[in-house]
Amino acid sequence: MSPTKRAYLRVCTLLLCALPVLAAEDPELIALKAAVKAAQSAGDNAWMLVSCAFVLMMTGPGLALFYSGLVRRKNVLGTMMQSFVMMAVITLLWGVCGYSLVFGEGNAFIGDFRYAFLNGVGAAPNADYAPTIPHLTFMAYQMMFAIITPALIAGAFAERVRFHAMVVFSVLWLFLVYVPIAHMVWGKGGYLNPFLGGRIPVFDFAGGTVVHITSGFSALLTAIMIGKRSGYPQERMVPHSLVLSFIGACMLWIGWFGFNAGSALGASALASSAFVATHFAAAAGAVSWMVAERIKSGKASALGAISGAVAGLATVTQGAGFVTPVSGAIIGFIAGFVCFYMVVLVKNKLGYDDSLDAFGVHGIGGFIGCLLTGVFATRAVNDALKLANGQAAPLGLVDGNPGQILNQFIGALIGIAFALVGTWIALKVTGLITPVRMDKQQEAEGMDVALHGEEGYAFED
């Protein structure tokens, strides 16, 4: 029983003793109930508004710095703009109909237009999703996820795609991939939603499938379809400022607390559990990537350490609020090793130019995180799913439910299928509207001057 409830009961008992003829409609009691409700709402809403801002900080400046430090100097602004423009464009589209198509009830695969233009989204909570915070807060919080997801993909085609093509592609991608998958996993009646009437229960606490699998696998396909950067891999293409990337990665780590712990949708013990599991996964990911690097090349690099932390964070996202902190650390360790192997060995062998490793970190991390959630999810952490008799349902393998791994696998495959098909369509349609790639001369000149008409570092008085 939470402290607020306990206090509430105590006050009620007192009132009942003092007033023997207290009627149920006693105005004081009603007022008291309302006050208790308002107090919980205030606490939850405070945390959720902070979380919401944290998740936005992950895109700008977090991801913007992380990615832009990894590109060449001439592309620093262009790369930052790819993140920032999502903050502007996706926000508006989310208000027009994005939110509604994800969280409107609709059918099993997509929502409807009931909340279009934020119609009916106000101070009153939405009881289905987050009964203690204003519906507006829930809408804004979810918006931040929709912003960062297409921004992640841009890492795969860094340094070679035209600005408006990137925007057109991202908008199409939002509606073809993000919207249906997010609805299926999180929307009421969604096909994969275990809590609100889904057919196949897939546990995705904060978006391992919705954000990382979709963006990661889409990233791989865009890298292949758009092609390599000219000069890759012969030419020297080193990160122009790992200092920027380092700051960005640290902001991602901090922002991820909003992403994962915020997904508890309240200032609850579950939020604390997700917070700690997230932190342990990041730490373990950083350690295992550094160890792998030390073994492979003799040196633990700064880029390796931050990449490992991000891999751990991406991988624990799916299970953050279903697994214990210790499981979070195990997930992070596995993530660091597997993503290192993908990024350092497999990618360079296969030869595709996933320039900033959106696939190697988010796609692979998201995928193994999805499966590992089926292993480590436990009702000891999250008892929201009930059996018919009212007891908490067993979640993953550790609860004696090995079948959940298969459910998670199916969820991942559906996410991958939507990502690949949706990306293919979005990129083809974008190509019909506007040329996707910068021409050779623009690419040589760099995105900053060629696409935006400015320089990131104009060292003049």
Add this chain to the structure above:
Amino acid sequence: MFKIEAIIQPFKLEEVREALKAAGIDGVTVTEVRGHGRQKGHKEIYRGREYNVDLLPKTKLEMVVAEARKEEVIETIMMAARTGKIGDGKIFVYHVGDAIRIRNNDRGEAAL
């Protein structure tokens, strides 16, 4: 008059400047440059991609001195900049036709 151009290890700059100051040489122009002689570069690895970096950061000092002081200055730079390892750099000496102080038309050695 001679122009003395010394390309040295960047971390030796302060020692060389101190030594020149102690020898009474006032004017010097310093540039950060990149290059290599016989020194090999080093290897950098970014997420598994290896690059050999053979253009290394160096520091270039330029100063113009009177003929009488030429050898002394060369000696001073050499002693201060030397570590005894490959990559210590080189000194080049050029004849200078004239020198003019912009402020007051001083010419030749008077302008140094």
